[in-house]
Each structure stands twice: as structure tokens, then as C-alpha cells.
Amino acid sequence: MTSRVYDNVFVLPAIHARQHYMQPVEDAVPLPVDPLPHHASPMLNLSALCIDRHLGDHADKAAMVWPGSGARPEGRVSYRALHEEVCRLANALLDQGVQRGDTVAIHMPLMMESIVAVLACIRIGAVHVVLAGVSDVPRLAERLVQCGAAVVVTGHETDSASLKAGLDSALLGAASRCRVQLVLVVAPAGADVPMKPGRDHRYDAVVDWYEPDFPPAVMFSDDPLFVLYPLHRPGREHGVTYTVRQYSRLTRYAMEMLAPQGNEEIPYSLLDMAWNAGQTALVISVLAKGSTITDPGDGLQPPNV
Secondary structure: OOOOOOOOOOOOOOOOOOOOOOOOHHHOOOOOOOOOOOOOOEEOOHHHHHOHHHOOOOOOOEEEEEOOEOOEOOEEEEHHHHHHHHHHHHHHHHHOOOOOOOEEEEEOOOOHHHHHHHHHHHHHOOEEEEOOOOOOHHHHHHHHHHHOEEEEEEEOOOOOOOHHHHHHHHHHHHHHHOOOOEEEEEOOOOOOOOOOOOOEEEHHHHHOOOOOOOOOOOEEOOOEEEEEOOOOOOOOOOOEEEEHHHHHHHHHHHHHHHOOOOOOOOOHHHHHHHHHOOOOHHHHHHHHOOOOEEOOOOOOOOOOO
16 A cells, blocks of 8 residues: 555545446556456456446435434435445545555444445455454454554444544554554544544545545456454464455345345344454345345444454
């Protein structure tokens, strides 16, 4: 990752036309990243499956219903609004130097901004890893080092813990072994959040400046896309990296197994449990189906893992 963090974030010009489906390789928009792996099979970018394909007839349908999420008030997020949020973050990450194959760690509970972060990573071809349930500081530090995260998207606090304080301690403990150069903090307006100058920035203060449009990157079947840390694995922890093909399979299995009739809603408690275990495919499958993620607001908290 090339660090390009600015005190005054500027708005990118609207140079990208909306592209709902992946272009053929020969017509792909050039990206400032590593050469594309022509030996692999091209595949549809999953963010287009989750968002763009719903923008025709169902753009105003609710993608998420939240009782209150991070810096945002209680309300409803349509697929159109979700598309704009994902594109803004994708533009921000790319402008800050995140490239294809770089890792972005998501260190917060299941909420609107965390889902946006997953989809934005997929959209630009970055690898995402969810560390929502990791409350132990040494373990969090080890995972940040091991996965090679260049960016962390974190929250301010939950009912039971201060996410930002725990992350700060982990980054301090990891010291020079850690690659993290940018931390985006989701926090309510007016919240007193400790910030390290040059590294830490409020999520909305950075992301809201960017254009709400970004074409999905061309993806190939063996591109890395997702890192999972299996629970209760003995010995030194190492994440399991899933490629685009493998992650697409996970998403398809989730859609087929949990909603065989196509209209069956997946309980939020199950989505929350999967998220806290580091799994994102189940959440993605709900959006791929065009369903709505509804948080009942029952205060579910990440387990200590």
C-alpha cells in the first residue's frame, strides 16, 4: 500500500461511468495496481451482484433497516443509498493507496458501515478480514500483523468495550511489525475519540467527500478476496485465505442452504453470529438475493474470542 493520507480530503472528479457488469478483459478500465492475472478465469465482481443488479427495478427497496448505526441515525438504507456509500468508500480507499490484493481489517460489529466496508473492498479487489469478535488485545495485534492489514475500519465503542482503545493498544503492541497506515473511525458526531495524527481519521469526514460512483473492478477466479480466522484452532493462529472462486461458492451455498424457497428471511441473530465469527458470506448472500437486513436492536454483542 502506498500511503497517501491528506489533512484536507478533496473530491475526486466523476471519471467513472456506472458499470453494472464486469467488462471483458480487453476493455477493462486500467487500474493503478498490479498486472491482471490473465491465466485465471474472469468472474463477476460480487459487489455488482449484491448492489448494481438491484438498481433497475428495486433501487428504492430497503437493503438495511437499522435502529441506529455508528454516526448515522435510526433509519432505512435503500439499495440506491447503499450503492452510493459503497462507491464513496471504494473511491476513498483507492485514493488512499489501497490496491488489489491489499488487506483491509474491519474491527466493528455488524452495522451499516461494516457491511459497506466489505462491499467496497470487494468492489476494488482488496482482501477483507473481520476482527469484530476479537477483544483480546494481544490476539488482535497478532492477527493484524499476520494478515498484513494496511487499513483498519473500526468503531468508537460498543456497550461493553471501547473498540478504538483496544485497537490503539493492539497497534502499539504490534509496533513496527504491523503495516497499518490508515484507521477510519466510525463514531457519532461530537464523540470524544482519541486520534493519532496522520493515521486516524473520522470515517464520515473522509468518505463523504468522494464521488458516489465507482465501477466494479475486473476480478479473476484465483484473486485473494477474504481471510477467515477459524475459531478454537490450536497453536499459532493463521488466517485462511479464500479466493474469488471460493468466496463465491461460500455465498452460493449460504443462499441455497438457508433460503431454499427463495423468500425465507435469515434471522438477524444468525447473521450477527456469523459476523462475530469472522464470516461475511452469509451477510453478502442476503444482499445478493435482494432481501433486507433488519437489525431488531436487541443489543447483541461480539463474544470474547
